[in-house]
Amino acid sequence: MHDIKMVDLQSQYLRIKEEIDGAIQHVLNSTAFIQGPQVNAFAQDLSRFIGGAHVITCANGTDALQIAMMALGLKPGDEIIVPVHTYVATAEVIALLGLIPVFVDVDKDAFNIDVNQMESRITPKTKAIVPVHLYGQCADMESIMKIAATHNLYVIEDVAQALGVEYTFSDGMKKKGGTIGTIGTTSFFPSKNLGCFGDGGAIFTNNDALAEKMRMISNHGQRVKYHHDLIGINSRLDTLQAAILKVKLNYLNEYEQKRNEAAAYYDNELKDISGIRIPYRVRNSTHVFHQYTLKAERRDELKKYLESKGVPSMIYYPVPLHLQRAYTQKGFGEGSFPVTEQLSKEVISLPIHTEMKEPELGYICQTIRDFYRG
Numbered sequence: 001m002h003d004i005k006m007v008d009l010q011s012q013y014l015r016i017k018e019e020i021d022g023a024i025q026h027v028l029n030s031t032a033f034i035q036g037p038q039v040n041a042f043a044q045d046l047s048r049f050i051g052g053a054h055v056i057t058c059a060n061g062t063d064a065l066q067i068a069m070m071a072l073g074l075k076p077g078d079e080i081i082v083p084v085h086t087y088v089a090t091a092e093v094i095a096l097l098g099l100i101p102v103f104v105d106v107d108k109d110a111f112n113i114d115v116n117q118m119e120s121r122i123t124p125k126t127k128a129i130v131p132v133h134l135y136g137q138c139a140d141m142e143s144i145m146k147i148a149a150t151h152n153l154y155v156i157e158d159v160a161q162a163l164g165v166e167y168t169f170s171d172g173m174k175k176k177g178g179t180i181g182t183i184g185t186t187s188f189f190p191s192k193n194l195g196c197f198g199d200g201g202a203i204f205t206n207n208d209a210l211a212e213k214m215r216m217i218s219n220h221g222q223r224v225k226y227h228h229d230l231i232g233i234n235s236r237l238d239t240l241q242a243a244i245l246k247v248k249l250n251y252l253n254e255y256e257q258k259r260n261e262a263a264a265y266y267d268n269e270l271k272d273i274s275g276i277r278i279p280y281r282v283r284n285s286t287h288v289f290h291q292y293t294l295k296a297e298r299r300d301e302l303k304k305y306l307e308s309k310g311v312p313s314m315i316y317y318p319v320p321l322h323l324q325r326a327y328t329q330k331g332f333g334e335g336s337f338p339v340t341e342q343l344s345k346e347v348i349s350l351p352i353h354t355e356m357k358e359p360e361l362g363y364i365c366q367t368i369r370d371f372y373r374g
């Protein structure tokens with residue numbers, strides 16, 4: 001078995017090459033590289049896909065978080081609750097804006113922010129909660145929305161890893177991840193579930209005034225060209241990327257299905273191996289499997305063994321945020337967030353993408369079986 005990839009963007013492209021190339025050529029012919037008509041057209045399609053919320057496109061998922069926080073009128077020193085087991089971008093923009101990231105440990109099975117530990121971290125300075133739908137599954141949004149309502153907090157959902165995920169409330173109501181809180185943010189980084197051929201991002205909200213404000217912030221704070229009512233930033237989605245995304249969005253449901261098929265194969269083959277735990281599924285969320293993440297005994301040895309057999313794997317994330325030099329906080333060191341610290345030693349993500357073939361999956365599972373038998 002050769003050339004197994006974590007993510008196979010090349011085969012994915014080749015399958016829809018004609019459509020993509022046509023869309024790119026169309027933009028090249030028009031030379032409308034900034035704010036061309038494809039940007040709005042894609043935003044409209046995406047809005048329909050997520051159930052009708054406003055969509056504001058921007059340059060990347062990190063900017064999306066920043067624009068969201070700028071729009072909420074937060075003041076330096078305000079506290080924002082974030083999971084400590086996440087990608088750095090979530091905490092980065094908080095710190096960048098002079099806000100204080102308040103870390104909360106995650107649930108050991110679901111990998112998402114532990115709602116039972118959240119209220120004890122809320123103070124009079126707390127202004128928002130940023131749940132991250134990590135690896136492709138929703139955080140416990142029903143509890144988070146209740147806590148947010150009780151304490152009058154904004155909720156910014158980071159749905160960069162879970163675009164398309166669906167959450168079901170206990171009354172049966174279903175909503176797409178990223179449209180439940182005050183604002184949702186996502187990324188079109190090439191390896192994300194809906195990826196472009198460079199950087200891209202988007203913001204969701206059902207609030208008309210916030211949508212208008214975020215649209216202005218993302219474009220130098222202007223509604224009318226050269227009239228700057230707000231201090232903004234320059235964060236636009238390129239027309240070329242929008243054209244590519246507009247094509248790929250039509251395949252997102254199929255992509256999600258392919259990822260789920262690969263995950264089901266892994267589940268079935270790996271569930272009985274003592275030494276590893278297959279991904280836990282929460283009851284009220286679908287899973288879009290941005291990552292297929294195991295908890296593994298002797299994780300580092302397993303990773304090396306897989307590598308020696310030509311199977312790539314990744315650790316998301318090897319160092320928890322509170323132990324990163326840039327994000328250390330007084331009073332929080334080794335031992336402060338035991339679940340996240342344990343996960344940083346146990347988690348391992350296997351190859352998962354839209355082009356996985358059964359022989360490949362079979363080989364990966366056999367290799368893991370050999371390791372734990374050996």
Ligand SMILES: *Cc1c(COP(=O)(O)O)cnc(C)c1O
Binds near residue numbers: 086187189
């Ligand atoms: C990828 C990612 C981001 C950042 O997206 P970029 O487009 O790379 O800026 C933010 N949050 C999470 C959870 C991510 O996975």
